[in-house]
Amino acid sequence: MCNLVSYEHSSQYSRYTAGAQCSLDLVTLKVFEDNVLAREFLEEKGNGRVLVVDGGGSLRCAILGGNPAVQAQNNGWAGIVVNGCIRDVDEINGCDIGVKALASHPVKANKKGIGEKHVPVYIAGTRIFDGEWLYGGTDGILLFWFPKWSCLFENIYELDLRSNIVSYQGGIVCLLLMGLCVLYLLHSCTVRSVPHAS
Numbered sequence: 493m494c495n496l497v498s499y500e501h502s503s504q505y506s507r508y509t510a511g512a513q514c515s516l517d518l519v520t521l522k523v524f525e526d527n528v529l530a531r532e533f534l535e536e537k538g539n540g541r542v543l544v545v546d547g548g549g550s551l552r553c554a555i556l557g558g559n560p561a562v563q564a565q566n567n568g569w570a571g572i573v574v575n576g577c578i579r580d581v582d583e584i585n586g587c588d589i590g591v592k593a594l595a596s597h598p599v600k601a602n603k604k605g606i607g608e609k610h611v612p613v614y615i616a617g618t619r620i621f622d623g624e625w626l627y628g629g630t631d632g633i634l635l636f637w638f639p640k641w642s643c644l645f646e647n648i649y650e651l652d653l654r655s656n657i658v659s660y661q662g663g664i665v666c667l668l669l670m671g672l673c674v675l676y677l678l679h680s681c682t683v684r685s686v687p688h689a690s
């Protein structure tokens with residue numbers, strides 16, 4: 493297990509957790525030691541989204557630097573989660589966006605533009621899908637399977653970028669509830685289909 497360090501502007505992360513707005517849909521990106529696609533994303537309007545960059549956990553160079561982080565702030569992104577390293581940490585900490593990464597590294601990444609956008613990624617034991625919703629806070633990150641209803645099911649799963657602890661408790665409760673609903677529906681149908689003996 494790797495130690496994940498949190499680079500975050502605390503006010504931003506308290507903004508993530510304040511009020512159950514459920515408004516932070518995430519965008520996924522899979523790259524390896526290359527920062528071009530992340531920069532491309534952050535040049536777009538963020539509209540309060542969070543960019544989740546799976547850099548394969550590489551600790552050999554930084555796939556996010558200060559320039560794109562500033563751009564992300566100016567373009568209205570809410571945060572960036574990096575399964576890899578970042579550089580220009582002081583500049584990033586000065587930005588009013590939440591950034592979480594594994595560590596910092598002074599070396600720049602490649603600029604070949606290789607990677608995949610909007611694909612499922614696997615970070616800290618958790619599969620993360622494009623379009624899911626995310627809350628980031630100083631305690632870690634909460635992800636929600638289905639956006640519109642996610643407010644109803646807190647803690648569907650938790651990705652803690654400091655300790656790598658993933659909690660499925662809420663998800664299990666949610667699955668049990670759904671299972672009970674299915675059983676109830678099946679039971680109702682069965683009862684209705686019994687012919688009257690008269």
Ligand SMILES: O=C([O-])CC(=O)C(=O)O
Pocket residue numbers: 527556557558559560579580600601
């Ligand atoms: O220029 C780079 O590749 C990385 C960097 O420091 C930045 O984006 O600010």
Ligand SMILES: [Mg+2]
Pocket residue numbers: 557558559580
């Ligand atoms: Mg820089």
